[in-house]
Amino acid sequence: xxxxxxxxxxxxxxxxxxxxxxxxxxxxxxxxxxxxxxxxxxxxxxxxxxxxxxxxxxxxxxxxxxxxxxxxxxxxxxxxxxxxxxxxxxxxxxxxxxxxxxxxxxxxxxxxxxxxxxxxxxxxxxxxxxxxxxxxxxxxxxxxxxxxxxxxxxxxxxxxxxxxxxxxxxxxxxxxxxxxxxxxxxxxxxxxxxxxxxxxxxxxxxxxxxxxxxxxxxxxxxxxxxxxxxxxxxxxxxxxxxxxxxxxxxxxxxxxxxxxxxxxxxxxxxxxxxxxxxxxxxxxxxxxxxxx
Amino acid sequence: xxxxxxxxxxxxxxxxxxxxxxxxxxxxxxxxxxxxxxxxxxxxxxxxxxxxxxxxxxxxxxxxxxxxxxxxxxxxxxxxxxxxxxxxxxxxxxxxxxxxxxxxxxxxxxxxxxxxxxxxxxxxxxxxxxxxxxxxxxxxxxxxxxxxxxxxxxxxxxxxxxxxxxxxxxxxxxxxxxxxxxxxxxxxxxxxxxxxxxxxxxxxxxxxxxxxxxxxxxxxxxxxxxxxxxxxxxxxxxxxxxxxxxxxxxxxxxxxxxxxxxx
Numbered sequence: 241x242x243x244x245x246x247x248x249x250x251x252x253x254x255x256x257x258x259x260x261x262x263x264x265x266x267x268x269x270x271x272x273x274x275x276x277x278x279x280x281x282x283x284x285x286x287x288x289x290x291x292x293x294x295x296x297x298x299x300x301x302x303x304x305x306x307x308x309x310x311x312x313x314x315x316x317x318x319x320x321x322x323x324x325x326x327x328x329x330x331x332x333x334x335x336x337x338x339x340x341x342x343x344x345x346x347x348x349x350x351x352x353x354x355x356x357x358x359x360x361x362x363x364x365x366x367x368x369x370x371x372x373x374x375x376x377x378x379x380x381x382x383x384x385x386x387x388x389x390x391x392x393x394x395x396x397x398x399x400x401x402x403x404x405x406x407x408x409x410x411x412x413x414x415x416x417x418x419x420x421x422x423x424x425x426x427x428x429x430x431x432x433x434x435x436x437x438x439x440x441x442x443x444x445x446x447x448x449x450x451x452x453x454x455x456x457x458x459x460x461x462x463x464x465x466x467x468x469x470x471x472x473x474x475x476x477x478x479x480x481x482x483x484x485x486x487x488x489x490x491x492x493x494x495x496x497x498x499x500x501x502x503x504x505x506x507x508x509x510x511x512x513x514x515x516x517x518x519x520x521x522x523x524x525x526x527x528x529x530x531x532x
Numbered sequence: 533x534x535x536x537x538x539x540x541x542x543x544x545x546x547x548x549x550x551x552x553x554x555x556x557x558x559x560x561x562x563x564x565x566x567x568x569x570x571x572x573x574x575x576x577x578x579x580x581x582x583x584x585x586x587x588x589x590x591x592x593x594x595x596x597x598x599x600x601x602x603x604x605x606x607x608x609x610x611x612x613x614x615x616x617x618x619x620x621x622x623x624x625x626x627x628x629x630x631x632x633x634x635x636x637x638x639x640x641x642x643x644x645x646x647x648x649x650x651x652x653x654x655x656x657x658x659x660x661x662x663x664x665x666x667x668x669x670x671x672x673x674x675x676x677x678x679x680x681x682x683x684x685x686x687x688x689x690x691x692x693x694x695x696x697x698x699x700x701x702x703x704x705x706x707x708x709x710x711x712x713x714x715x716x717x718x719x720x721x722x723x724x725x726x727x728x729x730x731x732x733x734x735x736x737x738x739x740x741x742x743x744x745x746x747x748x749x750x751x752x753x754x755x756x757x758x759x760x761x762x763x764x765x766x767x768x769x770x771x772x773x774x775x776x777x778x779x780x781x782x783x784x785x786x787x788x789x790x791x792x793x794x795x
Contacts (some may be wrong), residue, residue: 261615263612267612270613272617336775354616362612365585365612506556
């Protein structure tokens with residue numbers, strides 16, 4: 241068989257630069273990535289619960305603190321009432337400076353992350369420059385929009401968070417959340433999505449507004465502590481959120497995006513911080529660690 | 533013209549001569565193992581010549597920029613789609629070169645009414661350990677030279693790309709003598725630049741001269757002279773890099789102390 245690119249190579253240098261560096265377009269041309277085809281005429285088959293066996297991943301949060309952006313997610317994936325997996329990774333590194341966190345259907349989300357990761361690398365390698373933050377944010381928007389047909393059919397809902405570091409003149413961490421149609425919203429302080437997010441938002445709002453200092457002034461240690469507590473709080477009432485599982489020693493995934501790249505927080509660090517808290521820590525209740 | 537076999541042979545020979553002349557003045561490229569991975573290095577004036585192809589694959593090329601660009605795009609496209617549909621571990625330089633790039637080059641070269649690629653490419657793939665690093669050279673006619681075949685007795689630890697055969701051979705001879713795989717980046721860069729100079733001198737030399745190794749002080753002087761008005765372009769594939777992406781360009785700030793007083 242003729243190698244697929246030969247047609248193009250034989251036709252001489254590409255004269256159409258519209259697709260230059262666009263990995264999604266390349267996948268479409270090669271037929272390597274399926275997106276929903278609206279012309280197929282399939283209507284909605286129900287709400288988001290139409291497919292009861294669908295695996296869902298829940299509760300992710302992110303906020304800006306003194307060193308950059310913290311992105312965290314619990315580890316539980318559920319389908320209906322069933323816990324499918326207790327070690328799911330919902331906080332995914334896309335490139336050296338970008339992290340995508342997912343709430344929703346992992347099947348769709350992980351594929352999106354894969355396309356996104358390859359898109360950024362492909363662009364960087366072919367165009368010999370980094371994609372701009374705006375370009376990256378838009379790329380995820382487009383993937384969500386391409387997926388919207390599936391969402392209308394009641395499958396594959398994904399609501400991601402996207403955090404990246406802008407090394408340009410702005411030189412600051414950026415945080416965005418998305419809706420299912422692909423609208424992107426830049427976040428000034430904090431964001432949370434997924435089934436446990438109301439509780440998380442409660443905790444973060446409270447701390448940010450009424451706590452000793454706003455979240456953006458938090459040190460790393462303070463940020464990690466509030467994150468663990470917020471996820472634990474979310475898991476208290478929401479069965480779909482794993483929180484912090486002390487018995488199974490399963491800790492959330494927490495990543496920090498800062499000027500130099502991405503740091504993943506070790507389980508041991510989280511265990512130490514969590515145990516030093518008021519809940520089941522070695523200290524008496526009255527000696528709780530004050531925030532701030 | 534093609535109905536007559538001897539005319540075909542003649543046409544191919546003409547074409548070969550034409551391409552060789554076009555490529556002949558290209559600034560040599562040197563790739564070699566060092567303690568931390570593989571170093572690729574050249575001297576240039578106007579355009580980038582060393583590129584990242586995929587997580588563990590780099591390329592350097594001499595020839596026409598337009599043709600190099602087409603080959604570069606092809607390589608990145610092949611590697612990226614393979615890495616996406618299967619996994620990064622399935623991206624293999626050997627497969628890419630043998631099944632896709634070489635046939636395309638050969639086809640373009642022999643279709644004598646079409647334009648051939650005026651380019652010579654050196655690919656490097658970082659293996660799991662230094663002894664598995666692959667150096668692979670693809671020529672404009674699709675022929676492949678590599679250390680990466682399983683039946684090779686001893687894998688060479690370097691590869692060069694020269695505008696002429698004599699230039700490449702002399703550089704290889706030089707490296708066989710001076711290079712060792714465990715060198716520091718500083719020493720590796722030093723040897724690479726000397727090798728580059730040897731190759732560069734051979735480009736201008738007459739046929740007989742190009743076969744004799746230049747004297748050490750001649751190498752040193754020429755190198756100094758060239759470094760004065762050309763820039764060093766260097767990149768490394770880093771063994772044991774923190775990320776799965778092992779390629780990185782060696783920045784100007786990093787180069788300066790490495791070159792030291794040798795510059």
